Amino acid sequence: MEPQEEAPTLRDAVARSPGASMPPRLDEEERPEGGASLEADGAGADGLWELPVEHAERRPECSRCSRPQKVCLCPFLPVHPLHISTQLYIIQHPAEESKVLRTVPLLTACLPQDKCKVMIGRRFSEERDVELSTVCRKSGTLILYPGAEATNLEEFITDAPVYPSTIILIDGTWSQAKDIFYKNSLFRLPKQVQLKTSTSSQYVIRMQPTNRCLSTLECAAVALSILEKNHDIRETLLHPLQALCSFQLQHGAQIRLSKEYLLKNGLYPKPMPKNKRKLRKMELLMNSVKI
Ligand SMILES: [Zn+2]
Numbered sequence: 001m002e003p004q005e006e007a008p009t010l011r012d013a014v015a016r017s018p019g020a021s022m023p024p025r026l027d028e029e030e031r032p033e034g035g036a037s038l039e040a041d042g043a044g045a046d047g048l049w050e051l052p053v054e055h056a057e058r059r060p061e062c063s064r065c066s067r068p069q070k071v072c073l074c075p076f077l078p079v080h081p082l083h084i085s086t087q088l089y090i091i092q093h094p095a096e097e098s099k100v101l102r103t104v105p106l107l108t109a110c111l112p113q114d115k116c117k118v119m120i121g122r123r124f125s126e127e128r129d130v131e132l133s134t135v136c137r138k139s140g141t142l143i144l145y146p147g148a149e150a151t152n153l154e155e156f157i158t159d160a161p162v163y164p165s166t167i168i169l170i171d172g173t174w175s176q177a178k179d180i181f182y183k184n185s186l187f188r189l190p191k192q193v194q195l196k197t198s199t200s201s202q203y204v205i206r207m208q209p210t211n212r213c214l215s216t217l218e219c220a221a222v223a224l225s226i227l228e229k230n231h232d233i234r235e236t237l238l239h240p241l242q243a244l245c246s247f248q249l250q251h252g253a254q255i256r257l258s259k260e261y262l263l264k265n266g267l268y269p270k271p272m273p274k275n276k277r278k279l280r281k282m283e284l285l286m287n288s289v290k291i
Contacts, residue, residue, distance in 0.1 A: 096173075126186065
């Protein structure tokens with residue numbers, strides 16, 4: 001990985017007081033490469049990265065977008081579910097389901113029910129998860145997980161022997177997704193792909209580990225627009241995310257710079273970990289080496 005230009009900048013973050021009206025418009029030219037499909041480890045146990053604007057207890061939720069009714073995002077969703085031929089499977093870490101600001105409900109609300117299936121769990125087996133096993137063994141199935149073994153999706157589809165019909169995404173923090181990917185042999189069966197995009201995350205209110213990491217919704221938006229060969233899909237799917245971030249910023253949320261940016265600029269607010277493995281991971285992040 002190459003050193004990245006950072007966006008949003010520190011200047012943006014400092015200048016942006018609570019109540020700022022719009023999410024940042026990132027300069028297209030400065031956007032670093034995208035590719036990872038993982039959300040941050042940052043929204044962690046100590047609550048440091050949690051947003052101050054939403055309370056932990058669940059309020060009545062909108063049945064379509066799963067947002068609290070008062071801040072329902074349905075006006076930003078397409079009137080009718082998008083017409084797509086690709087089948088999406090979201091493998092969701094159980095911890096992700098309970099998070100207040102999650103992107104998968106927005107994604108499922110935009111897609112036909114039968115085209116987007118969310119499976120919650122950490123371990124999946126051939127015996128217990130027959131449908132998933134069958135899907136993983138199909139030649140038209142892809143799994144989106146970045147790494148040395150992964151092929152760029154756009155390149156892959158140009159000469160794929162069988163045009164992909166199904167794509168699997170993992171929804172969780174970086175470490176949760178890694179655990180799910182490597183500890184389930186089923187996920188080694190589909191062709192592994194990644195996204196090579198010039199976009200950095202627009203999900204600016206949740207800290208991403210590196211500048212290239214996209215939220216699950218963004219990954220799905222980019223992947224589907226490539227597979228369906230329709231750029232409008234990406235715009236439509238990102239619309240509710242942009243509305244969510246805009247709303248949160250208007251109500252006091254702060255832009256979350258990536259952990260990579262904070263580390264590289266000496267702004268990481270917590271002491272460096274004592275655990276050697278974690279420390280090594282941080283050092284790799286600082287040096288922009290793939291972890
Ligand atoms: Zn709603």
